[in-house]
Amino acid sequence: xxxxxxxxxAVRAAEALKVDDAVALSARTADSMVRFADNSATVANRxxxxxxxxxxxxxxxxxxASTSNLSQAAVEGFVKDLHAxxxxxxxxxxxxxxDGAAKYSQSGRFDRKVADAEEKLPELAKAxxxxxxxxxxxxxxxAISAWKATVAILTTSGTRGSDSRTxxxxxxxxxxxxxxxxxxxxxxxxxRGFDPVEAGRRAGEGAKRMRQAAEPDAGKYEVLxxxxxxxxxxxxxxxxxxxxxxxxxxxxxxxxxxxxxxAPPFDLTDHGVVDGGLGGxxxxxxxxxxxxxxxxxxxxxxxxLHNLTTAKKWKAETTGSAGLIAPxxxxxxxxxxxxxxxxxxxxxxxGIVLTSNWYTRFNNYRTGEFSTVPRDGAYLxxxxxxxxxxxxxxxxDDQLRLFSSVRLLxxxxxxxxWWEVDTPTLCPWILVDGVSITRAYD
Amino acid sequence: METQEARDLAEAAVSKALKAGAxxxxxxxxxxxxxxxxxxxxxxxxxxxxxxxGIGIRVIAGGALGFAATNAMQRxxxxxxxxxxxxxxxxxxxxxxxxxxxxxAKPARTNWAAPETKKIENADSAWLRRVLVDIDGRVxxxxxxxxxxxxxxxxxxxxxxxxxxxSDGARVAxxxxxxxxxxxxxxxxxxSAAQRFVQQGETGGLEVVKRIGLVERVVEEAKAMGKVLxxxxxxPTETIDVVLSPELSxxxxxxxxxxxxxxxxxxxxxGAQAGESYLTADSLGRKxxxxxxxxSDDPTLLHSNGYVPVDDEGVAxxxxxxxxxxxxxxxxxxxxxxxxFGVNSNGSARAVSFDREPIIRMANTFVEPGDYTTxxxxxxxxxxxxxxxxxxxxxxxxxxxxxxxxxxAYLIDRGELKGLVRSPVLEITTxxxxxxxxxxxxxxxxxxxxCGKGDPMQGAPVWTGGPExxxxxxxxGAR
Numbered sequence: 001x002x003x004x005x006x007x008x009x010a011v012r013a014a015e016a017l018k019v020d021d022a023v024a025l026s027a028r029t030a031d032s033m034v035r036f037a038d039n040s041a042t043v044a045n046r047x048x049x050x051x052x053x054x055x056x057x058x059x060x061x062x063x064x065a066s067t068s069n070l071s072q073a074a075v076e077g078f079v080k081d082l083h084a085x086x087x088x089x090x091x092x093x094x095x096x097x098x099d100g101a102a103k104y105s106q107s108g109r110f111d112r113k114v115a116d117a118e119e120k121l122p123e124l125a126k127a128x129x130x131x132x133x134x135x136x137x138x139x140x141x142x143a144i145s146a147w148k149a150t151v152a153i154l155t156t157s158g159t160r161g162s163d164s165r166t167x168x169x170x171x172x173x174x175x176x177x178x179x180x181x182x183x184x185x186x187x188x189x190x191x192r193g194f195d196p197v198e199a200g201r202r203a204g205e206g207a208k209r210m211r212q213a214a215e216p217d218a219g220k221y222e223v224l225x226x227x228x229x230x231x232x233x234x235x236x237x238x239x240x241x242x243x244x245x246x247x248x249x250x251x252x253x254x255x256x257x258x259x260x261x262x263a264p265p266f267d268l269t270d271h272g273v274v275d276g277g278l279g280g281x282x283x284x285x286x287x288x289x290x291x292x293x294x295x296x297x298x299x300x301x302x303x304x305l306h307n308l309t310t311a312k313k314w315k316a317e318t319t320g321s322a323g324l325i326a327p328x329x330x331x332x333x334x335x336x337x338x339x340x341x342x343x344x345x346x347x348x349x350x351g352i353v354l355t356s357n358w359y360t361r362f363n364n365y366r367t368g369e370f371s372t373v374p375r376d377g378a379y380l381x382x383x384x385x386x387x388x389x390x391x392x393x394x395x396x397d398d399q400l401r402l403f404s405s406v407r408l409l410x411x412x413x414x415x416x417x418w419w420e421v422d423t424p425t426l427c428p429w430i431l432v433d434g435v436s437i438t439r440a441y442d
Numbered sequence: 443m444e445t446q447e448a449r450d451l452a453e454a455a456v457s458k459a460l461k462a463g464a465x466x467x468x469x470x471x472x473x474x475x476x477x478x479x480x481x482x483x484x485x486x487x488x489x490x491x492x493x494x495x496g497i498g499i500r501v502i503a504g505g506a507l508g509f510a511a512t513n514a515m516q517r518x519x520x521x522x523x524x525x526x527x528x529x530x531x532x533x534x535x536x537x538x539x540x541x542x543x544x545x546x547a548k549p550a551r552t553n554w555a556a557p558e559t560k561k562i563e564n565a566d567s568a569w570l571r572r573v574l575v576d577i578d579g580r581v582x583x584x585x586x587x588x589x590x591x592x593x594x595x596x597x598x599x600x601x602x603x604x605x606x607x608x609s610d611g612a613r614v615a616x617x618x619x620x621x622x623x624x625x626x627x628x629x630x631x632x633x634s635a636a637q638r639f640v641q642q643g644e645t646g647g648l649e650v651v652k653r654i655g656l657v658e659r660v661v662e663e664a665k666a667m668g669k670v671l672x673x674x675x676x677x678p679t680e681t682i683d684v685v686l687s688p689e690l691s692x693x694x695x696x697x698x699x700x701x702x703x704x705x706x707x708x709x710x711x712x713g714a715q716a717g718e719s720y721l722t723a724d725s726l727g728r729k730x731x732x733x734x735x736x737x738s739d740d741p742t743l744l745h746s747n748g749y750v751p752v753d754d755e756g757v758a759x760x761x762x763x764x765x766x767x768x769x770x771x772x773x774x775x776x777x778x779x780x781x782x783f784g785v786n787s788n789g790s791a792r793a794v795s796f797d798r799e800p801i802i803r804m805a806n807t808f809v810e811p812g813d814y815t816t817x818x819x820x821x822x823x824x825x826x827x828x829x830x831x832x833x834x835x836x837x838x839x840x841x842x843x844x845x846x847x848x849x850x851a852y853l854i855d856r857g858e859l860k861g862l863v864r865s866p867v868l869e870i871t872t873x874x875x876x877x878x879x880x881x882x883x884x885x886x887x888x889x890x891x892x893c894g895k896g897d898p899m900q901g902a903p904v905w906t907g908g909p910e911x912x913x914x915x916x917x918x919g920a921r
Contacts, residue, residue, distance in 0.1 A: 032530075035897065037710045040539035043507040044530035047797045047898075048523070049496070050513060055488075063567075065491030068513035078493065085477075085489045085567045092486035119533060126537045141713030143897045171897075173714035248482055249592015249628030250637075325480075325488060358717075363834035363847055363865070363921060364637040366592065366628050371845060373838050375717070392843050394836070394869070396921075419715045419897060440843035441917050442871045 001070060003028060003050075003162070007154035009072060010054050013079040015156060021057040021097045022156045023324075025285055026050070029149040032118040037141040039129050041122065055285070055324050056082055060091030064324045095312035101158035102289050104282035109273070110148070113191040114166035117146040124196045128172050128184070131200030136208025137174030137182065144170045144196065151281055159287035167278040168194045171418045173376065174203035179213050179391050182206015183356040183376040185228060187415045187424065189278050206355060206377040213391035215439045216380060222351030222407075223395065223435040224344055224381075229357045231416035231425035232372070234334055236360065237268060237399060238423060240368070241295045241303075243310035244326035252368030252399050253301055261301045262403035266430075267335030268296040270305065272320055278417050278424035280330030283320070290320035290330060299404070305329060332425040337409025344408050344431045346384040352437065353379040353386065354395070358420050368399030371438075396436045405433040443473035443495070445615065448605040451520050455499045456609055458524040463532070464501035466544060467524070468608035470754060471497045472796035475563070478598035479570035483591070484578050489567040490598075496796035499524045503531035505541025507778070511797040545780035547757045547787045549612035556749050558647030562619035565599030565648055573597055577657050581627070581664040588668030592628025592637075595660075597621070599648070604754070612756025618749065620903065621650035622890065625660065629667035636670045637833065638663055638849060643890040643903070645749045653745070666831070666850050673862035675853065677918045683826035683880075684868065684913045685819055685854065688887035690829045690846060691809040691908030696891065698872040699737040700807040702841035703764050703772070704790075705779035707802075715897045717839025720872065721770060723783065731768035731876025734812065737908075738763050739774065741789065741805030747890045748805030748904040750792060755800055759789030764807075765876065776802050794900040801896050809908030812882025819883045819910045821857040827866050827918060828852045828859060834921075845869040847921055867919035878916060883909040 001009070007024035014022035033045040052075060053066040065082045067074070117124075125144045132140045145168070152162040170186045183206060184199035225233065237253075245251040253261060262268075272280045272290020284290055286308050294302040306314065307322030321327035345353065360372040371394055378390040410429035417424040448471035459467035474494040480487035496513035497520055508531030512523045574595045581590055599621055606614040622643035629636045640663050644650055651657070686694065701707065702719040710718055721728070740761040741750040753759050755777050763771045775783065776791040779802065791800035820828070830850040837844035846868045853860040868875075888907035895902070 031898070033898070034534055034537075035711075036537060037713050038540070039537075041506055041534040041537045042711050043509055043799060044534040045508075045799065045898075046510045046526055046530055048510075048512045048514070049797060061486075062488035063491070064488045065493070067491075067493040069493055069495045070513075078491075082489075082491055085491065088568045089489065089571060090486055092488070093482075118530075122534045122537045129537070139710070141710055143714060171714050175710075175713070175718075244482075248594040248626065250594070250626055325490075358839060359836035361834050361836045362637075364635060365626075366630070366635045366637055369834070369921065371834060371836060371847075373836050373843070375839050392838070394843070394845060419899075438845075438869055438919065440845070440869050440871045440874075441919075442874050 003150060003152035006052055006070060007152055009075050010052060010079055011154050011156060013076045014056055017083045019056045019058045019083065023055040023287060024154045025053040025151065027149060027151045031145060031147045032121060033143055033145040034121040034125050035143045036125055036129065038139045054079055054082060057094060058086055060094045061086040061089050062092060062094055093309050093313065095308040097155055097157045097286065099157060101160065102283065102287050104161045104289055109189045110164040111166045111190040114146050114168045115148040117168060117191060121146060128170055128196035128200035131197040132172060132174040132204030135201045135204030136176065137204030138176050138207065140172055140174040140203060142170065142172035153283055153287050155287045161283050163281040165189065169417055170196050170199050172199050172203045174207040176207035180207050180210040181376045182210065185416060185418055187278055187417045189276060210377050210389040213389035215392040216390050216437055218438045220434045221437050222348045223432050224348065224351060224353045225430045225432065226355045227414040227416050227427040227429060229354045230430045231421045231427040232357055232360055234268065234332060234425055234427060235421055235423050237403065238270060238295065238329040238332055241305050242327045243304040243306050243314055246304060250365040252366060256301045259301055260299050261400060262296050262299040263406040264299040265337055265409055266296060266299055266403055266406045269294050269333045270329040271331045271333060274331050274333065276415060277331035278415060284322040285324045286322040288318045288320045288322065293319040329423050332423055334427045336411055336413050336428050339408045339410050341410055341429050344410060344429060345381055345386065347408060347431065348381040349383060351381040352390060353381060371396035392439050394438045396438060402432055402435065407431045407433055443603040445605065451497055451515060451517065452605055452607040454517055455497060455520050455524040456607055458521045459499060459501045459528055460609055462525045462528040464503045464528050466502040466609055469497055469499045470604055470606045470793065470796060472604040474795060475601040476598055477565050477567065477570060478596060479567050479574060480596040481574045481578050482594050484582055486571065494795060498793065498796045499527045500799055501527045501531055502542055503528045504535045506531040506534045506538045507542045509799040542778050543781040544777040545786045547777055549608065549610045550752045550756050550758050551613045552752060553615040554751050555617040556619060556645035557744060558619045560648035562599050562601050562647045570597045573651055577660045580661045586661055586664035588629045588671065589631060590627055590629050590664060592626065595625040597623050606754060606756050608756050614752050614756050616752060618645055619647050620645045623656055627664055627667055629671055631671045634671050636667050638667060641890045644745050644747045646745055669862060670850055673864040675861055675863050677827060677863050677866035677920050681915055681917050683823045684916045685823060685826060685828045686911040686913065687830045688908050689831055689889050691911040692889055692906030693832065693835060693846065694875060695737045695809050695908055696804060696807045696906040697837045698841050698844050698875060699764050700739055700804040703774055704802045705773040705775045705783065708773060709779060709782060716895050720840040720842040725770050728770045729768055730770055730873055731765060732879045733767050734879040734882060735765050735768045735876040736810035737765040738810055739804050739807045743806050746806045746905045750805055753789040753791045754793045755787065755791040757787045757789040762788050774802050774804065792902055794902055798898065798900050803895065803902045804893060804904050806888065806905035808886065809882060809911055811884050811886045811909045814881050814883045816883045816885050816910050819881055819912050820854060822881060822912055823854045824856055826854040827863055828854055829868065842872050865921035867921055869919050878913040879911055880914040881912040885909050
């Protein structure tokens with residue numbers, strides 16, 4: 001059954017049950033991945049899946065379901081069961097689907113070469129590993145993934161659409177002597193924009209460069225965040241900008257609309273569809289057209305991310321960010337600055353360069369207090385010069401203070417999506433003042 | 443799940459893969475059924491249904507590992523996917539330097555089911571909602587003694603059924619019902635805010651809610667928030683003793699013992715994602731802690747959140763003694779890592795759904811109980827801090843440098859709990875932590891958690907736990 005047929009089946013079944021609203025969202029995805037460690041393949045994966053998600057609303061009650069059992073009988077029974085699940089429940093937060101059919105422009109982010117790249121993945125991974133070896137890495141681990149997806153939507157208000165996209169990503173980490181390691185990423189929606197050799201080179205160079213690393217003294221430092229690190233932290237800001245998070249008490253941006261939440265150079269925009277973006281689509285899960293949404297502009301919080309339900313509550317318009325339960329970002333963009341990486345390092349008196357991080361965890365999402373663990377290349381900077389490699393450190397801050405202390409952003413930006421960054425993010429290097437650095441007690 | 447259909451498809455998949463040139467093949471048909479309901483500040487959220495059904499096929503061909511999965515459950519489609527798995531494996535030989543060799547673990551032939559009294563399939567939105575409304579009604583509007591303007595609760599009932607077959611002769615059918623609660627509580631008073639994420643759950647049917655005292659536990663958590671907001675004392679700066687609660691003992695056991703002793707991490711397979719380990723393949727027998735440091739992982743605990751008596755490679759699971767008397771005693775092994783170590787798998791391979799390969803996972807990781815009563819543990823302390831619960835935590839990717847920030851914590855003065863301490867921070871290396879263990883209580887508790895690992899990511903249900911654990915000679919930080 002093709003996706004449109006699947007949607008028609010689900011919506012017809014819902015209409016027969018006299019629901020107020022129904023949305024059928026079906027998706028077909030194919031994900032090919034080759035993983036490697038110690039310069040050798042560890043597993044080659046391929047997952048082909050089709051899934052149907054159905055949203056029903058009736059008399060102020062809502063239900064959402066997804067199934068991968070897609071026979072006609074199963075889908076009809078599934079919609080009936082979902083409808084029955086709403087009986088006896090009280091009314092909850094609800095906003096109707098808008099009258100009339102929404103229209104979309106095609107996103108045009110489908111690259112046939114990525115869709116057909118499965119057989120090339122071992123060769124591309126090998127190119128990255130060889131590049132790392134040539135640059136000084138001893139052994140590399142990572143994953144290369146080519147992904148294609150088609151999503152189709154049909155609603156009871158007549159909205160109908162389909163969107164296809166591709167993405168190819170490489171995450172490579174290379175190890176050198178002792179504790180030395182480096183990290184490289186390449187993320188693109190097209191094969192032409194994908195550069196495994198450069199990612200491998202960066203990982204290998206990082207592994208070679210990080211020698212005789214030592215723990216830093218605890219204290220406050222200027223910190224230069226790589227696009228990978230900055231994307232990880234920026235994604236938490238976008239999460240806090242979801243109106244659902246604000247309502248649930250898990251956002252430091254509560255009560256901050258129209259107020260300063262970052263330094264003036266910091267702009268953050270979410271795009272449903274954007275050139276080069278790996279994520280997103282032309283419509284959201286409620287059928288609203290997606291768009292560019294300014295979250296932070298000139299350091300000021302311009303708005304939250306909304307779906308129809310949160311928009312009604314906040315007396316705002318949907319931003320095309322549904323998530324049937326919670327609004328979420330699609331593709332984030334941090335505005336570019338006018339510095340080069342080298343100029344930013346020169347600007348630092350006593351600072352640390354962080355190239356990668358993981359395990360960002362919050363003490364309190366309401367206050368925005370968190371810490372994160374740097375990994376791979378971290379470097380101490382004194383009077384504008386890198387003087388030593390670092391290890392065993394941790395960075396802690398709160399989101400409001402950190403983004404209010406942004407001093408410089410780089411001209412150059414990179415797309416980032418990997419194990420620690422779910423939402424594709426176009427991000428520059430970011431220089432921040434006064435970040436707390438700690439180390440473990442031994 | 444239609445058992446006969448699952449068996450037929452799995453058997454056909456293995457047969458097809460072998461004919462296509464695999465030297466080893468396995469197939470796992472897995473069905474997921476889930477019902478979930480949420481309340482946000484008392485407001486009902488949409489009912490949620492999830493139903494998944496598909497097959498994952500893993501093979502060794504030419505020494506390389508291939509995995510392919512689909513939810514197109516027609517015999518012809520499944521056959522194509524089996525052949526695809528073999529092709530993928532063969533294609534990756536161009537970058538294969540070390541062939542995969544499985545151990546010779548005895549293949550299991552069994553049907554197993556986690557015990558349940560009240561069938562999980564009887565969970566509906568109305569039942570799920572009633573439980574949450576009960577909780578919310580006891581903590582909203584200051585009823586737990588503190589204002590909680592942010593309350594987000596979810597309750598789910600889930601059933602995982604699987605049928606596994608491999609070319610070594612394993613035939614395993616498994617059924618795991620599970621009830622899980624997740625919630626966040628945000629307390630605000632006089633401009634100060636505190637936040638707690640609560641996760642509870644275990645395997646079983648609808649009886650789980652009462653068996654674990656879910657409603658009462660969440661109410662207790664809410665009451666604790668009021669205390670936390672009043673904490674103002676800074677943690678001591680001098681060297682002191684620290685008592686870790688079962689909750690803190692459990693997270694430390696999970697993060698700094700369980701993870702670094704996963705053999706796939708030790709061998710570097712997760713290097714670019716969850717990281718490697720401070721331990722190496724020759725670390726077995728290495729002294730890492732005091733004689734009192736004893737940490738285990740046991741997938742056979744009845745009712746536990748990580749109950750897995752037979753793993754997803756068809757190997758009977760057993761208790762693993764990870765650190766015994768302060769010595770690294772055992773790694774968590776699957777069949778591939780066991781093949782490299784020259785041992786047999788201890789049944790640690792799990793896959794969270796049909797579309798994920800089985801990888802090494804913890805099940806229920808805990809500090810073993812000691813022989814002190816809880817009171818005796820505190821009496822041992824002249825001057826110290828009791829970490830009762832935590833919020834922020836993290837650890838480096840070698841599992842050597844970890845941090846736990848307490849939410850509810852108390853000063854201990856000559857064996858007695860005194861006033862609250864505000865956000866003490868234990869930021870410590872793994873050898874220092876486990877080398878500081880002086881005593882353990884007999885009293886053990888467990889917490890539900892979801893452990894993230896793999897690429898693509900797999901969130902596996904686990905328990906973490908232990909007794910009150912006394913650490914000596916510790917310096918704390920402050921947030």
